[in-house]
Amino acid sequence: MSLKLYGPVRSRAFRCVWALEELEMPFEHVQVDMKKGENRSEDFLKMNPYGKVPVLETSDGHHIFESAAICLYLADLKPEVGLAPASGSINRAQMNQWLHFGMTEIDAYLWVIARNEWFYGDKKSQEAIDQSKMMLEGSLKVLTEHLKDSEWMIGTQFTVADIVIGQALFWGSLLEIPYSEEINQYMAKCRDRDHFPNVKKYLPS
Ligand SMILES: N[C@@H](CCC(=O)N[C@@H](CS)C(=O)NCC(=O)O)C(=O)O
Incomplete structure (x- = not known):
């Protein structure tokens, strides 16, 4: 399973796409059409009960919402890039x-x-x-x-x-x-x- 990011770039999902690019991490991008209410579908609400983008599906199938939390999680997957300094420092x-x-x-x-x-x-x-x-x-x-x-x-x-x-x-x-x-x-x-x-x-x- 690969990383999957839900949310159009013209939203706070921009932050996560930018972090993924800085980290050079491959991922699948799912646009989510909010005008059509795709963020309110039953399946989407299972990932984020608040019905907002972005949402990240991790490579082991967990879901994380809140853009800053997603960026931090991604940064910690590749500490050598330095997007997030070591814990405790x-x-x-x-x-x-x-x-x-x-x-x-x-x-x-x-x-x-x-x-x-x-x-x-x-x-x-x-x-x-x-x-x-x-x-x-x-x-x-x-x-x-x-x-x-x-x-x-x-x-x-x-x-x-x-x-x-x-x-x-x-x-x-x-x-x-x-x-x-x-x-x-x-x-x-x-x-x-x-x-x-x-x-x-x-x-x-
Ligand atoms: N604090 C959240 C805010 C998420 C948020 O408000 N997302 C907007 C798009 S930028 C959204 O999904 N709005 C749709 C809605 O509220 O129905 C984050 O940083 O991820």
């Missing part, structure tokens, strides 16, 4: 710190803004948008300061934290959130990585 703790920061202090606020702007129609809450923008301003300030003297989130080592934060910033730019020069440069560096262009191979034809 200070680098591991710092990678986890930024990984959680990316998920809770960046991605989550962007998602509140996106849901309100794009999906909620007359249920849209300007207050929720404004509060999230305010919180995000603080997170992006911290990120900007950190990037002033760090090449990647943990110094010179590109890790899963960069994949999660980088991709959150990419999709967040659709919301026209103002980014600092440091953040723009960081995103450009992410895009310049050798394996980054390969992610496009998984876009639907």
Whole structure:
């Protein structure tokens, strides 16, 4: 059995495809058409009861959801690549710190803004948008300061934290959130990585 990733590249599955490419790991890609409700089918809900992508099917048939957890699992399968530092090391703790920061202090606020702007129609809450923008301003300030003297989130080592934060910033730019020069440069560096262009191979034809 091989690794199987469920979820279109234009979703948080992007992170997992990017990690798989960085790790040069073969996998089967299943698009999952969310417009057709394929993520709500009985079979899909058995893999992720929340009905969200991405989901990874491991080579021994287990299912994992949550993009950051999937990326971390994959990185640990090939520790020699260095996408996740060794368990118990200070680098591991710092990678986890930024990984959680990316998920809770960046991605989550962007998602509140996106849901309100794009999906909620007359249920849209300007207050929720404004509060999230305010919180995000603080997170992006911290990120900007950190990037002033760090090449990647943990110094010179590109890790899963960069994949999660980088991709959150990419999709967040659709919301026209103002980014600092440091953040723009960081995103450009992410895009310049050798394996980054390969992610496009998984876009639907
Ligand atoms: N925290 C989750 C979020 C997953 C998520 O919200 N996925 C979206 C696509 S990016 C989804 O599947 N939405 C479909 C739905 O909510 O019905 C992760 O990082 O994997």
